[in-house]
Amino acid sequence: MEAKLMHAVQYKSYGGGPSGLKHVGVPIPTPKKNEVLLKLEAASLNPVDWKIQKGQLRPLFPGKFPQIPATDVAGEIVEVGQGAKKFKVGDKVVVLLSHFSGGGLAEFASSNERFMVARPAEVSAAEGAGLPVAGITAHQAITQSAGIKLDGTGKQKNILITAASGGVGHYAVQLAKLGNTHVTATCGARNVELVKSLGADEVLDYKTPDGAALKSPSGRKYDAVINCATGIAWLTFEPNLSAKGKVIDIAPNASSFTTFLLKKLTFSKKSLVPLLMIPKAESLDYLVNLVKEGKLKTVIDSKHPISKAEDAWAKSIDGHATGKIIVEP
Numbered sequence: 001m002e003a004k005l006m007h008a009v010q011y012k013s014y015g016g017g018p019s020g021l022k023h024v025g026v027p028i029p030t031p032k033k034n035e036v037l038l039k040l041e042a043a044s045l046n047p048v049d050w051k052i053q054k055g056q057l058r059p060l061f062p063g064k065f066p067q068i069p070a071t072d073v074a075g076e077i078v079e080v081g082q083g084a085k086k087f088k089v090g091d092k093v094v095v096l097l098s099h100f101s102g103g104g105l106a107e108f109a110s111s112n113e114r115f116m117v118a119r120p121a122e123v124s125a126a127e128g129a130g131l132p133v134a135g136i137t138a139h140q141a142i143t144q145s146a147g148i149k150l151d152g153t154g155k156q157k158n159i160l161i162t163a164a165s166g167g168v169g170h171y172a173v174q175l176a177k178l179g180n181t182h183v184t185a186t187c188g189a190r191n192v193e194l195v196k197s198l199g200a201d202e203v204l205d206y207k208t209p210d211g212a213a214l215k216s217p218s219g220r221k222y223d224a225v226i227n228c229a230t231g232i233a234w235l236t237f238e239p240n241l242s243a244k245g246k247v248i249d250i251a252p253n254a255s256s257f258t259t260f261l262l263k264k265l266t267f268s269k270k271s272l273v274p275l276l277m278i279p280k281a282e283s284l285d286y287l288v289n290l291v292k293e294g295k296l297k298t299v300i301d302s303k304h305p306i307s308k309a310e311d312a313w314a315k316s317i318d319g320h321a322t323g324k325i326i327v328e329p
């Protein structure tokens with residue numbers, strides 16, 4: 001019997017940007033052992049998706065060509081493979097697919113259940129699909145790296161969140177405010193009111209002199225910085241940190257790693273810590289439930305039909321999204 005085809009977007013080699021993406025008809029995947037088949041309802045893009053296409057993360061990613069990119073999806077289970085136990089046909093879920101195999105820019109995807117959580121009816125597919133990479137990164141940075149307790153207990157901390165209008169930053173602001181924090185945030189002028197509405201106590205336009213210098217308007221020194229922007233030098237952070245202040249760098253470059261080592265070797269009280277997101281189903285489940293309870297929201301930059309996935313891809317590469325870019329099959 002001939003396999004049924006689905007619409008998918010894929011690339012066959014490194015490079016090419018949006019025009020490297022091709023629309024193809026490929027067989028609907030068959031769930032392997034311990035996998036389920038999902039009819040996808042929404043996918044969200046992350047900068048890592050196009051960084052993989054660019055070849056910035058080779059030789060690790062992608063695991064193979066051709067590659068259907070994107071890992072953050074919401075969908076409905078339509079088939080359960082042998083040994084898969086957590087979910088049943090008809091369940092709505094939010095999933096972090098593997099970065100090795102991707103699969104999000106398609107009508108269907110198969111996945112194991114490791115990083116798959118239930119999506120309650122109160123959380124839309126797009127709101128759910130926004131969460132995996134950006135939400136888990138923000139959660140890890142705020143709780144594990146900055147040590148903020150999201151039940152509001154603990155000593156008050158002054159936090160700076162850079163690029164607070166982006167995918168990670170907008171979740172980080174909201175999560176930080178669940179804890180006992182004073183949050184300073186940076187973003188472009190057009191997003192200042194939005195970032196305030198997410199809970200930030202003070203917001204700096206990063207294109208003004210005070211914004212570029214990361215200076216708190218209320219004169220605070222930061223106990224932790226969640227740095228979601230690129231290209232800010234240690235020398236800019238340093239004078240704004242409290243005695244034991246820490247920069248948690250989610251987009252580290254070679255100079256961040258040098259600073260990290262230098263600060264360690266000189267027993268500096270101020271530090272820089274590169275962060276790599278470690279996927280956790282418990283974090284994803286926690287975040288989905290926060291959205292359900294109305295305590296966290298996914299700001300949606302734009303929605304694109306899969307037939308125009310290149311536009312979504314170009315928008316992400318452009319680096320000026322406000323919240324999450326969504327692709328719908």
Ligand SMILES: NC(=O)c1ccc[n+]([C@@H]2O[C@H](COP(=O)([O-])OP(=O)(O)OC[C@H]3O[C@@H](n4cnc5c(N)ncnc54)[C@H](OP(=O)(O)O)[C@@H]3O)[C@@H](O)[C@H]2O)c1
Pocket residue numbers: 046047048133134137162163164165166167168169186187188189191206228229230249250251252275276277278316319320321322323
């Ligand atoms: N380490 C990890 O595991 C991990 C996980 C997730 C993400 N990341 C990385 O973290 C970075 C952020 O990811 P993202 O998804 O949040 O990106 P994003 O959504 O593409 O961020 C775009 C936003 O950042 C703002 N922005 C850019 N430069 C800024 C600056 N200097 N100051 C203030 N705002 C600025 C832009 O504002 P304007 O439009 O006004 O310029 C835009 O709203 C990316 O490099 C990504 O690869 C790493």
